[in-house]
Amino acid sequence: MKVLCVTSRSCSVLLDPEGLYESREKRTLFLNGEEQGEEYRSVTSLFDLEPDTEYTLESRGEDGQAEALAFRTKGELCTLDVREFGAKGDGTTDDTAMLQAAILSCPEGGRVLVPAGNYVSGPLFLKSRMTLEIAAGATILLETDRTRFPILPESVPAENPDGELLMGLWEGNSEQGFASALTAMDVTDTAVIGEGVIDGRGGDSDWWINPKVTRIACRGHLLYTQRSKNLLVQGLTFVNSPSWNLHPAFSEDLDFIDLKIRAPWDSPNTDGFDPECCRRVRLLGTEISVGDDCIALKSGKIRLGKKYRRPCEEVEIAWCAMLDGHGGVTLGSEMAGGIRKVRVHHCYMKGNDRGLRIKTRRGRGKDGVIDDILFEKVWMDGVKMPLIVNSMYFCDPDGHSEWVQSREKKPVDETTPRIGAIRFEQVRAEGCKACAAYVLGLPEQPAEHIALKDCVFRFDPEAEALVPVMAEQVEPCRKRGLILKNVRKVTLDNVRYEGVDGEWIDAENTEEIEEK
DSSP states (O other), X not given: OEEEEEOSSOEEEESOTTOOSEEEEEEEEEXXXXXXXXXXXXXXXXXXXXXXXXXXXXXXXXXXXXXXXXEEOOOOSOEEEGGGGTOOOEEEEEOHHHHHHHHHHOOTTEEEEEOSEEEEEOOEEOOSSEEEEEOTTEEEEEOSOGGGSOEEOSEEEOSSTTSEEEOOEETTEEOOEEOOSEEEESOEEEEEEOSOEEEOOGGGSSTTSSTTSOBSBBXXXXXXXXXXXXXXXXXXXXXXXXXXXXXXXXXXXXXXXXXXXXXXXXXXXXXXXXXXXXEEEEEESOEEEOSSOSEEEBOBOHHHHHHHOOOEEEEEEESOEEESSSEEEEEOSSBTTOEEEEEEEEEEEESOSEEEEEEOOTTSOTTOEEEEEEEEEEEEESOSEEEEEESOOOXXXXXXXXXXXXXXXXXXXXXXXXXXXXXXXXXXXXXXXXXXXXEEOOSSSOEEEEEEEEEXXXXXXXXXXXXXXXXXXXXXXXXXXXXXXXXXXXXXXXXXXXXXXXXXXXXXXXEEEEEO
């Protein structure tokens, strides 16, 4: 066992390092000798703890064998209960001002408590060095009238090396946008914890109606950060976001642990977790089921990428479950600042269109480099296309243009992105549909090295033909193996497959294939 994070009132623990989202066996937990019930997940959290207190957690397996660890909660200066600030929590009263007053009044080292109840609220702005706890039975219901939302300008002039201060972001560009349910601008050392719910009520408002049309400003999120550090988000459930659920941007040292992120399968642009231009990020023990990519790592389109050159880097995603959604874990397509040093491991995916997915295109720029990526110990069930690398993703207004989609070599210049080393190890995919992997590099800048080791692919005998990647000139396929186009080197080590129709490898403009 291992402690993942501790606050004054909570603790998250890794019970089974070799489990996936679910552990290999159920465990019975005891806290200071008192039974807490059974836990089937690899990551669990404890709440309602006392500050500055020593605890011992014991975990007993089905065979009776036990592990134990000790931890001490952090100190806490005080607790401010939002009810004492006038919040009603009755599901109809607008509690925005009362909740915000409690947050603004909280001294360093204090806690704001949102107890059980239904709190209607507009966007709330966090501050540094405090804890916001949304307790079990508490739901924050986001205001449905967009005209009552604060607006973040795309940027403002600033006396800093950049000459500007970024505020609003939308799909890789600085854009005027609505504030999010929880907004953290230049916030440090803050925790948002609890067993409560933040409900964006996307289906109860007009956020999901004509979603491509910008009305007043771009849609907001359930959590948005800008230039923030040392943040923890733990235990909460996020549902029905207006657009992307969690969008940390230009921030670092971030922990997102033991969350649930949910939206209907047909809700537009409701990505689960989209860190953009962030470094040192952990997403652990989280379940996601949404209407777009479950997880998408990003670093902006070309203006932000060229100016800030801020990659999304040092990211760990582990012990998570990605259920439904267009992609399980996606890198891109807004990646003009680069994405590197990413490890995804011990995760489970079920029913996604595409499992492990890389998206880019001409126009992302020379700083748009995806490199040093490891996908390891990932189990997929019924994922249609397990592994995708697509350098001709047809996004943006010019995405279908001849320049983006041409299979002819174009000049390598300031607009050309690059895909470096991508490794897939111990990936097991059951019930594949279209193909095991589809790699589409650029003719002028082939994907450099794709490596598969100890992987297994088994196909659904009843699979129907599907288009494997979102690019022009791609034919539907079914029960195909590895389709490789424009790759410098492919390494295959102990890769097994069942149910493939035709040749296992279909390679075009691939310089070297090393197969063991």
